[in-house]
Amino acid sequence: MTPSTSTFSARLNQTAKLVEATLEALLADNARHGEAARPARLMAAMRHAALGGGKRLRPFLTIEAARLFGSEGQGALRAGSAVELLHCYSLVHDDLPSMDDDDLRRGRPTVHRAYDEATAILAGDALQTLAFEVLASPETDADPALRSDLVLGLARASGLGGMVGGQMLDLSAEGRYGSVAMDEAEIRRLQMMKTGAILTFSVEAGAILGRADASARRSVVEYGRALGAAFQVADDILDREASAEALGKRTGKDREKGKATLVDLLGLEGAKRECGRLVEQADAALAGFGEKAQILREAVRFVVEREV
Template identity: 50%
Template sequence: MRADEFSTYLSGRASEVDAFLSSRLGEKTLPGERVRPPRLLAAIRHGVLNGGKRFRPFLLLETAKLFDADDDGALYAAAALECVHCYSLIHDDLPAMDDDDMRRGAPTVHRAFDEASAILAGDSLLTLAFDLVTDEASGFDGETRAALANRLARAAGLGGMAGGQALDLQASTSRLDEAGVMTLQAMKTGALIRFACEAGGVIGGATDSQLDRLCIYGEKVGLAFQLADDLLDMTQSASVMGKATGKDAAQGKATLASLNGEDWARRKLDEFVSEAEDLAKSFGEAGSSLAGAARFVASRRL
């Protein structure tokens, strides 16, 4: 799949996820709900429906597709994953965390609304994720829904993304070595990317061997994604990125790129992408979109 073909395909998949999320984040209440406060709903929609590439949901949908899983059902899990990701961005941007004013070229939720609304928007999205992933309307049996919920909780929580953010905050005051940075990034960035690939396999009924390959693929893509982010933070302007850049260096935070240099980082990025491509290709022609996803990670505004 050529780069232009992949970009078009990724945009199409993103539109599917956006449509699903927009519908679920409407004013209509669901059974068990009383009312959806308009200001909170507006804050949530501001933090979610803001032009994201939906890369994590894409990986989930495409890994599920490897096994001819039902797309409509997989969308529930893909949207749940994006809710967790968007919640993490809303909370990461708060003054007590990364203290950012811009996200995807627009004011962050706490700037567009207020801090309380941003906190509650994140809380709502995290709980919505588990509403979606356990929803019987997905068509998945109870065992599959329980497995997805359990794996998502572990990827998002103390030993995954949230724990990685805690380590990242500590990195401002304690200089990490390469092993420490790798652990931090595997949790903060890599855990949800790995889950995306694992979840697609769970939905599709992958064998243990296939699940192992998908998880390793996800880990390689996660490493490449973070290295690409490090390079973008070092080399691109805030106007190009739509968010603040150069903050890691200003705060004295170690990254793989800062520890080993830009040339090393670019070589290592190519290595991770190549390894991910090989794993994707092991699934035959059906894995072409996953190979394209690995290449896309390396080409993001570098």
């Protein structure tokens, strides 16, 4: 481990603790929430889904991108936590019996295993809603134009043309709705929608909060796209190489389901070269930011070198 990696990990872990505390507050029993009390079972399932684990990479990206533009403090932490809530909802629904049918997530029972299917569906639904509530709340930023921009960005990244659409394509790729042979461009599109769009928005949200000008925002989005693509290729490599124990979830699932990944099309070495190319692309997008963007350069390296 190089000294730089060690510093990066420390900063990532430190941010994860702040995110955990923010999520804990948002999902606290005594949180204000209109007049109605919150049903205990649903609340417990949402807490199971959102608390106690994860690298919190998405909020980290929001917070560091905001810092690049001089924005520090609660706003980025809340916006990043909203993206994390959205991400957690997607994991809960993806794990359901009718989708990927997973029993383990981060080494713990998935929500439908710890509770039941109906509760898991509702917990995911309410986590999605809470993500938008947090972004639209004045506590996130005093400027309503900025809040609307955040809501719109998260919605576009996570709906039909983004994350949920990508999950639909992913289920189709298993052949459950008829035989599908995807080429490289189609796999890339699926991955950009399913995971890339939210990762890209995580970074863009920081630029929005930091009131970046149009050109700087475009550069940051370009960085986010390269990072998102690198994340997914690295995920495919991990799925092929790592053990279930290290990942805290089943591995080799894609192969089991006969689903083509970039590793199949490019080979293991080819996929690793692709990761290297994407890291360079991410660096290039940050060229104009100099030393200030060092942590984001390290983030994309962390993403491709991670072991879980």
